[in-house]
Amino acid sequence: MSQDEAQTTASDVTTSELLGAVKGFLMDSALPALSGRDQFNARVAANVLGIIDREQQLGPELAALDAAAAQQWLPGDPGPGTAPQRLSRALAAREINADSHFFEYLKQRQLLVAAINNPRYASRKVAEEKWRSES
Amino acid sequence: MSPDQLTALLNAELGESLAGKVPGEQVTQLERLSGGANNETWRLMWGSTSLILRRRPFSADSIDQLEGNILGLSLVDEAAVIQLATSTSVPVPEIHAVFDATHPIGEAFLMGFIAGESIPQKWLVDDTYEVARSRLAFQCGEALGRIHSIDCSKLPPNIGPTTLEKRFAAAQKRLHAFGDISPVMQFGLNWLIDHAPSEASCVLLHGDFRTGNLLVDEQGLAGVLDWELTHQGPAAEDLGYLCANVWRFGQLHQPVGGFGEYDDLIAGYGSTAGWAPDLATIRYWEIFAALSWGLVCQTMGALWHSGNGDVERAAVARRRSEAELDILLLIEEWERA
Numbered sequence: 334m335s336q337d338e339a340q341t342t343a344s345d346v347t348t349s350e351l352l353g354a355v356k357g358f359l360m361d362s363a364l365p366a367l368s369g370r371d372q373f374n375a376r377v378a379a380n381v382l383g384i385i386d387r388e389q390q391l392g393p394e395l396a397a398l399d400a401a402a403a404q405q406w407l408p409g410d411p412g413p414g415t416a417p418q419r420l421s422r423a424l425a426a427r428e429i430n431a432d433s434h435f436f437e438y439l440k441q442r443q444l445l446v447a448a449i450n451n452p453r454y455a456s457r458k459v460a461e462e463k464w465r466s467e468s
Numbered sequence: 469m470s471p472d473q474l475t476a477l478l479n480a481e482l483g484e485s486l487a488g489k490v491p492g493e494q495v496t497q498l499e500r501l502s503g504g505a506n507n508e509t510w511r512l513m514w515g516s517t518s519l520i521l522r523r524r525p526f527s528a529d530s531i532d533q534l535e536g537n538i539l540g541l542s543l544v545d546e547a548a549v550i551q552l553a554t555s556t557s558v559p560v561p562e563i564h565a566v567f568d569a570t571h572p573i574g575e576a577f578l579m580g581f582i583a584g585e586s587i588p589q590k591w592l593v594d595d596t597y598e599v600a601r602s603r604l605a606f607q608c609g610e611a612l613g614r615i616h617s618i619d620c621s622k623l624p625p626n627i628g629p630t631t632l633e634k635r636f637a638a639a640q641k642r643l644h645a646f647g648d649i650s651p652v653m654q655f656g657l658n659w660l661i662d663h664a665p666s667e668a669s670c671v672l673l674h675g676d677f678r679t680g681n682l683l684v685d686e687q688g689l690a691g692v693l694d695w696e697l698t699h700q701g702p703a704a705e706d707l708g709y710l711c712a713n714v715w716r717f718g719q720l721h722q723p724v725g726g727f728g729e730y731d732d733l734i735a736g737y738g739s740t741a742g743w744a745p746d747l748a749t750i751r752y753w754e755i756f757a758a759l760s761w762g763l764v765c766q767t768m769g770a771l772w773h774s775g776n777g778d779v780e781r782a783a784v785a786r787r788r789s790e791a792e793l794d795i796l797l798l799i800e801e802w803e804r805a
Contacts, residue, residue, distance in 0.1 A: 370500050370778075377780045384786055414648070421648035424655055425640065431655055436800075439652050443793050450789040455718040460793055463800075 349386050356382045387449045395445040402438045440464045469525070469574070471498050474510070477573045478521070482514060485565040485578070491515045507543065507696065511581070518581035519564065522546075523574055525776075540675070540696040544568050545624040547577040549672075549698045552622055556614040559683075559691045584683030584690035588717040591684045592726050603688040605728025608677070609736020609744075611692060612706050616671040616741060620700060629670040629700045636661050639763060646766040650788065656759045656795035663802075665749050668702035675699050677706050678715035679725040704745035707733060708753020713794040714761050755798045762791030 346354075359379040367375050396416075403416035406429050412419060423429045444464060447457045478495045486492065492515025501509045510521040524543055541549070547566045554560055561579040569575040591597040620629070639657050648654065675697030683691030709715070710733070711723050719726030724733045730747055738744040769785025771777055 374779050377783050381779065381783050384783075417651050418648045420651040421643070421654040424651060424658060425643070425648065427658070431658065436655075436796075439655060440796055440800075443652055443789070443796055446789045447793050450786040454790050454793065455716070455720050456713050456790065456793045456797055459720065460797055463797075 348389055352382045352386045384450055387452070391445050391449050395442065395449070398438070398442055398445065402435075402442070405438075406435065437467070440467075471500070474498060474521075474523075474573070475512075478512070481567075481571075481573065482565065482578070486514060489564060490517050490519070492517060519578055520561065520581050521576055521578050523576035524569075525574065541624075541626065541698060542569070543575045543577050543696070545626055546696045546698065547579075548624050549627070549695050550579070552618055553615060553692075553695070556618065558611045558614050559689065560695075561691065561693070582683050582691035582693075584685045586680070586683050586693070588679045588726065592679065592717055592719055596686060597684060600684050600686055600688045601727045604682075604684065605724040605732035606736035606739075607689040608682070608710060608724065608728070609707075609733040609738070610740045611689060612674070612677060612703075612710075613737045613740030613742075615674050615677075615692075616703050616706070618672045620670065620672050623672065623700075627672070627699060632664050632667060635701075636664075639759065642763050642766070646763075646770060649766075650762065650792060652792035652795055653759060653762050653788075656755065656762075656792075656799070659795075659799050660752075660756055660759065663752065665702075665704075665752055668704070668745075670700040671703050673699055673701045673703075673706045675701075675706070676709070678710050678712070679717055679727065680715060682725075702745075702749075702753075703737075703741070704749040705753045705756065707737065707745060708750045709757040709760075711750060712754050712757035712761065713797070714758065714790050751798070751802065755795060755802070758791045758794040758798060760791075762788045762795070765791065 356379045359375050359382070364372055364375040364379075399416035399420070403411065403419055407419055407423055414422070420429070424431065429435060440460070441464070444457075444460060447454060447460065451457070475495045475498050478498070482495065483493070492513075494514075496513045498510055498512040501511055508521075508523045508525050510523065512519055512521060522543055540546075544566055547563045550560050551563050554562070559582065561582050563577055563579050565578040567573045567576045585591045585597070591600065620627075636657065643650070643654055643657065674692065674695060676694050677692065681692070681694040682689060683693060710725050711730070713720060716722065716726035722728055723730055730750070734744045734747070734750075765785055765788040768777070768781045769788075772782045772785065
């Protein structure tokens with residue numbers, strides 16, 4: 334480490350750090366001062382900040398995976414809606430052959446969605462062990 | 469509605485409603501219990517008696533306008549079904565008063581308090597409930613057998629028989645109404661349609677018979693709560709629902725509700741019903757239950773968007789990912805079996 338770097342003090346605060354700071358306020362200051370439903374909701378709110386933080390990190394990877402899937406299974410004019418919506422509607426119309434390759438896409442997609450929304454959900458550990466090795 | 473407002477409304481009403489049934493003069497210690505993203509649950513004291521108020525915090529109008537609503541019965545109908553269930557030996561609370569949506573209190577009913585533990589994170593792991601857990605799968609089977617024996621001709625008219633075809637159509641309608649945002653849920657619905665069991669005769673289902681809606685004491689099953697999703701359908705549906713991953717609260721190795729084994733549940737059911745569904749059909753309904761949970765989460769999101777509910781309801785919308793994960797895990801397991 335150079336002399337200049339050693340004397341530098343971090344001044345930028347990333348989005349993730351901001352979310353962490355608000356979460357710390359909710360859990361350490363607000364929650365003990367609240368009771369009943371408000372205390373319960375403060376805990377929920379802190380968890381919601383975790384979802385936002387993880388979506389910031391994993392969202393681009395999920396969007397890329399969905400876009401690639403839409404291109405593979407719905408080639409041609411993309412039409413209206415997001416990639417997941419177009420895939421869902423094509424599935425509903427039975428226009429996609431939901432073979433093992435498509436199932437593989439759904440599994441990899443779901444690993445990301447679960448990691449964003451509820452990484453502590455018990456089934457996620459099972460899915461991670463089964464599906465990560467397959468990818 | 470604030471606790472003070474609700475206390476005042478209850479005081480104005482309950483003197484007459486509870487006269488001769490529950491001694492007391494006024495409401496004290498009213499508190500809202502945690503949990504319950506759909507209906508509110510309040511605990512209160514009337515004299516020296518603990519009572520529970522279930523209340524729907526939004527107007528019926530806002531629900532009717534929400535396409536794809538799956539919030540279940542009115543609380544008035546729910547109370548009627550609980551009263552029917554008291555004719556069996558299934559442990560249910562006594563209903564003391566019922567208020568319809570036009571009442572100032574809002575749509576609600578007041579019931580007795582049953583002692584017992586409802587919080588899964590406590591009774592699923594605490595040593596105090598070890599004996600209870602060992603009995604509970606059989607006891608749940610017994611209770612479901614008894615619920616399914618209730619005479620459907622006595623049900624409120626809103627709780628009619630249905631078919632799988634209608635259920636699939638309703639689920640598809642909801643997926644479309646909620647914006648077709650989940651290819652996994654659509655894949656799950658397609659799979660359920662393609663693997664549907666043959667139609668079975670309809671019985672009265674509890675509809676939400678699961679860990680979290682059961683009261684447990686040291687002897688086992690002490691109370692069956694939350695009848696708002698009661699409907700008619702095939703018996704295996706209730707058994708599969710109880711085994712759904714999402715309602716095992718992390719205890720995935722215990723397929724019945726996170727506490728028991730399939731064989732005990734099936735044996736308990738057979739002891740009161742005289743027959744029991746096969747395991748494959750029960751497992752089919754586990755997948756159906758996963759899809760249903762995803763739809764409930766989507767409903768919560770839609771309700772929040774319509775201005776009903778707090779941060780919890782918004783957050784529950786994201787729990788759809790649990791349902792999606794289970795749909796894929798269970799279908800993969802089924803296909804590999």
